[in-house]
Amino acid sequence: MNNWIRPEIQQLTAYHVPKSGNAIKLDAMENPYSWSVAYKEAWLEILRNASLNRYPESSADEIKQQLRSVMKIPDDMSIILGNGSDELIQMLALALNDEGRVLLAPEPSFVMYRMIANFVRMQYIGVPLQVGDFELDMFAMLEDIEIHQPALIFLAYPNNPTGNAFSTDDIEAILETANGLVVIDEAYAPFAEHTFIHYLHEYPNLLVMRTLSKLGLAGLRLGFLVGSSEWLGEIEKLRLPYNINTLTQLSTVFALQNYDVLEQQTKQIKQDRERLAIQLEAMDGIHVWPSQANFLLFQTKNAKKVFDRLKARNVLIKCLHGSHPTLENCLRVTVGTPEENNIFLQVLEQVIET
Numbered sequence: 001m002n003n004w005i006r007p008e009i010q011q012l013t014a015y016h017v018p019k020s021g022n023a024i025k026l027d028a029m030e031n032p033y034s035w036s037v038a039y040k041e042a043w044l045e046i047l048r049n050a051s052l053n054r055y056p057e058s059s060a061d062e063i064k065q066q067l068r069s070v071m072k073i074p075d076d077m078s079i080i081l082g083n084g085s086d087e088l089i090q091m092l093a094l095a096l097n098d099e100g101r102v103l104l105a106p107e108p109s110f111v112m113y114r115m116i117a118n119f120v121r122m123q124y125i126g127v128p129l130q131v132g133d134f135e136l137d138m139f140a141m142l143e144d145i146e147i148h149q150p151a152l153i154f155l156a157y158p159n160n161p162t163g164n165a166f167s168t169d170d171i172e173a174i175l176e177t178a179n180g181l182v183v184i185d186e187a188y189a190p191f192a193e194h195t196f197i198h199y200l201h202e203y204p205n206l207l208v209m210r211t212l213s214k215l216g217l218a219g220l221r222l223g224f225l226v227g228s229s230e231w232l233g234e235i236e237k238l239r240l241p242y243n244i245n246t247l248t249q250l251s252t253v254f255a256l257q258n259y260d261v262l263e264q265q266t267k268q269i270k271q272d273r274e275r276l277a278i279q280l281e282a283m284d285g286i287h288v289w290p291s292q293a294n295f296l297l298f299q300t301k302n303a304k305k306v307f308d309r310l311k312a313r314n315v316l317i318k319c320l321h322g323s324h325p326t327l328e329n330c331l332r333v334t335v336g337t338p339e340e341n342n343i344f345l346q347v348l349e350q351v352i353e354t
């Protein structure tokens with residue numbers, strides 16, 4: 001085996017997802033709300049007619065139509081669906097990789113950019129964000145773009161795990177400087193104040209990526225790319241047939257037809273985020289960063305210990321300490337229901353070191 005599996009794959013550790021059991025799960029940016037009984041019944045009624053003996057509809061056009069209308073996607077832009085946006089990142093890397101090609105992203109950011117670059121043997125350049133405010137370090141970004149001429153740049157807007165939305169002026173400067181493809185990853189768009197969808201007409205090297213995961217449908221695995229048919233027509237060739245399964249197609253169409261349910265939940269999460277941020281910041285020895293996503297990044301003394309103690313008391317968040325130099329003693333908590341947030345705050349108060 002050692003002779004055949006590529007060394008860089010052997011060196012990887014598989015993406016670790018902790019088992020959550022019955023813990024209060026505030027580690028994965030999921031929407032904490034489930035569906036009402038009546039709403040679930042209506043959904044199950046639709047699944048009753050699913051033909052599981054048949055292959056799914058390959059292009060899943062009905063999902064695309066629904067997405068266009070609820071997400072206000074311009075009519076002249078194309079859409080590609082992925083089995084989560086992770087699959088789209090992989091398709092993009094496969095399409096743009098070649099001898100000496102570079103994938104560039106700021107760091108810390110979404111770990112799959114680096115991992116997938118590794119999978120497909122694309123050279124990865126991580127450009128550190130500014131210490132303190134996690135804004136783009138534009139001197140370093142523009143210099144690295146000039147030097148490496150990346151084929152592919154990923155900008156998470158808002159950024160995970162820092163929660164901030166980069167300056168739009170900085171992103172425009174990157175779009176103007178980059179010769180390759182720039183993908184703005186708007187996984188947290190439902191919680192943010194701004195989108196780059198309307199920049200697509202202006203910048204021919206821009207694609208916008210979204211997902212339904214953070215919106216409330218993480219279990220369905222549906223991501224999508226929006227952009228010109230010139231770009232997407234090529235990327236589409238790499239899409240495996242039937243990547244969006246029948247149950248996901250039926251469930252997504254149902255959920256998008258009832259988009260107001262998701263919007264209402266999102267609105268609630270945004271309000272609760274503000275309350276949680278204020279309460280966290282008021283605690284001794286905690287610093288919270290501003291967030292336009294459904295999670296908060298905060299810093300505390302002995303973060304790893306605090307994380308372990310929370311976990312031992314059945315509250316699961318994410319420990320970022322050790323994952324990047326700028327994230328020393330940092331933890332990330334997803335905004336839960338008001339009850340979950342209260343329990344988190346109470347337990348944190350008990351285990352924190354001041």
Ligand SMILES: *Cc1c(COP(=O)(O)O)cnc(C)c1O
Nearest residue numbers: 084085086110156160187211213
């Ligand atoms: C969660 C996340 C994704 C992954 O989304 P899936 O559609 O669930 O694969 C992509 N980008 C960022 C920045 C994320 O935080």
